[in-house]
Amino acid sequence: MLKITKARNHGILLPELGIGLDYSGSDANHVFVSHGHADHIPWKLRASVYATPPTKKFMHLRGVNYQVNALDFGRSYETKHAKVTFFPAGHILGSAMTLVESDNGNLLYTGDYRTPPSPATEGFELPDVKIHQFITEATFSLPVYKWLSYDQLKLEVTEFAETALEDGHTPVFLAYNLGKAQEIMHMVRELGQPIQIHGAGYKLCSVYEEEGIDLGNYESYDRETCEGKILICPSSAIGNGFASNVRNKRIAYCSGWATMESRRSQLTVDKLIPLSDHLDFFELISLCEQLAPDMTYITHTPNPDVVKHYLDKRNLRSGFLDK
């Protein structure tokens, strides 16, 4: 078994191997970055950093100015004591699960993941080895979270856009700039309608294009010409003047948290679409069953005890990193 430590906000450290996972501390020689969301990117460079090619591009586009080494999915990097390999995590483009193999056994760190995967990613793939230690995120860690199928969600998204346009309204999707925004563009591209995306998300779209993911007929948001187009922006932008000149618009909030009814009154939106880039509770438990690791560590969750309770009932050993 490998020793694992986790410090608040600093990510995960395997001290015996000098390996950090989404790690910002000073005790690692090699740091592996799971994906390009800000809370997983090391904010200080104190080691050699490795990421998949799309993640490397996202990091640089989002302001990282230290050197990042590209490591393709399925290609292993060998340190003195360990072999490290990335596997597609299905969360956003470039997102990876990290497999660390050593003489002391192996460890799989999921980062953020989704299975079945988002079609706007490289897919989801588990390593073909018996897993000893499994570190899993559990963002949606309660049985009240269960997603509709991708096809149903896609229908909700496309119908929302289509109906709004037919009624002479401008559809606006509130979605995170990296990942969710592009997944929605990938969904609505078949409508053949022009799309405008918030500037911060726009600059990330080229990476998707380079990886061969079709985002439809899109351009950067322009206040003067946005009316009547399919618009995509983060929730924070809509209160700060985004498309405020367009009188007739309909707004859809796309997030796993849209499951909660209270979100409707918290955000003034026309539709809640529970489209998440994480797996749901039932998918999480069934994945743990399928993998049957020797030990599961539950992290990134407000309710680790609930997950542990379900794993206990299935005779799967588990514990926490945060306590």
Place this chain on the structure above:
Amino acid sequence: MTIKPTNTFYTLSRIAQTIGETRGSHAKIRICAEYFMQLDNDTDLRLAAQFLGEGAFSDLSDKRTTVGSRTYSTLAAEFCEIDYDMVFKPSKTALGSASETIEKLLNNIPEAQKKWSAHGLLLKEIEDIFEELQSVSSRADKQSILKNAWAKMTPLEVKFFLRIMGRGSLRIGFESKSIISSIAKAFDKKVKDVRYVHMITGSIGKTALLARNDQLEDAQFKLFQPISFMLASPVESRSVEDFQEYLVEEKFDGMRCQIHVKQDKVHIFSRDLNDITHSFPEIVSFFRERDLPEIILDGEICVFRDDTIMPFQHLQKRMGLKKPTKKILAEYPTLLISYDLLFYDGEPVFEHTLIERRQLLTDLSKRHNFPITTQHYIQNKDEIDTYFEQALAHGNEGLMLKHKHSTYEYGQRRKSWLKVKKPGGSIDTIIMYAHAGSGKRGGTYSDFTLGVSVRDDERYEEEFIPIGKAYGGYTDEELKKINNRIKEITAEKYGPTLGLYPDIVIELEFDDIQVNKRTKANYTLRFPRFKAIRWDLSPNDVDTLKDVERLYEEKLNQQRLAQDQNPSFQFG
């Protein structure tokens, strides 16, 4: 939208869900009105309006289903074959709603899915289930009825069944005002007429039937059926220039109530229109002995002893007591001080102006010897200040300004009645949790749970405990600054709520402190709001629970001017 058949509970649930998912009150009203029009049977229309607007039973009925949330929550856990403490409770905490949690669990959990199927229960059958529920008393009996019912419903129906049963809000942004408008729209009547009939009949279901059958005019006002109260707006939020148009009286820190009298029969109703007659036997006998004509009075109940109006905290000892003991009655004697007259001599008088109603009230008070507020005409703002100081010296909350020519605007909060109050005090607190805001504050953290220090308090193990939740009192600029800071001090995230490291100190202003045994602190603040963000203070400067306790004692023991001079109320 049309969902067939229209008279099932499933259709009502779908309509309710659609109304909840629709933005804009006009659009919501249109959906509800169309639905009402499609219900062609009288019983179905009555039940649909009642379920959407009143609850399991008509407001006129004495029947109540008393099923506690623990009863149906533990049943839900059993139904889903999940652990109540380990799984149900955290799920409910995350969603903030037991009924929504149950809906989702019945939908998601395979063991539960096997146990229910859609039977298309009729509205009438749902009424029968509510009847059956209120006829039993043990938890086991209630659970067994619920279990049978749930087996025949979809999770969506179960959610609304529970909300209707609880007589709470359906949480679809559609309150009784909108239902009144829907009835008017469906049957082509004036909103004003429908609202009046609802007020005098006290039943939404009955109102819907009268509206459809063109019988609104036949509705008769009845005594012992409470009328919605007229409410006051805070004076800060309204600009008053025409002072001479108002009458002024002292605002008591008591319990608002309505009393209906017909010879020996006396009933008292609270602000939320509950019958509280049994709690105040001395008031009942007081009015019984007055030999009054048929009347309805609006006023305030206060504890009155040694010629002095006692603090609200004394009245709290009387509230909720079904049958006060002799000792309690002697220790906390109450008095009802009236300030309005709604019904007199067989007729409602709320369409009369305040001056007219006041004249009738004064005459009655003189003739029958019961207390009414002392009212003054005012000419300028200085006089208001004088009366305000006098009110505070009496231990009262402040003043009421009432427009001389206003009618009694039942159920509404407008500009005709204004309240002038002094803030109760302020304490320095710490922000413990931030909650995602709603409406125009969506996307920012705008609601805050504030705590006081118990660091050196041997009764507690934590450093801070919550004392109140505040939603306002800050500027947009300040809110932005707080939100920026929050990002750096977030310790945990629970869905829309952030747990924060102790850092931001808020000077919190409130109206009053009350004892509340259900909270960790044992005290709650009334109307807490931000007074200032104290960037200059650190968590070490936060006031302690002991400080709160001391403030409470001070307020309780404040000197109060007796009523022998410049009294707040008089007999005629």
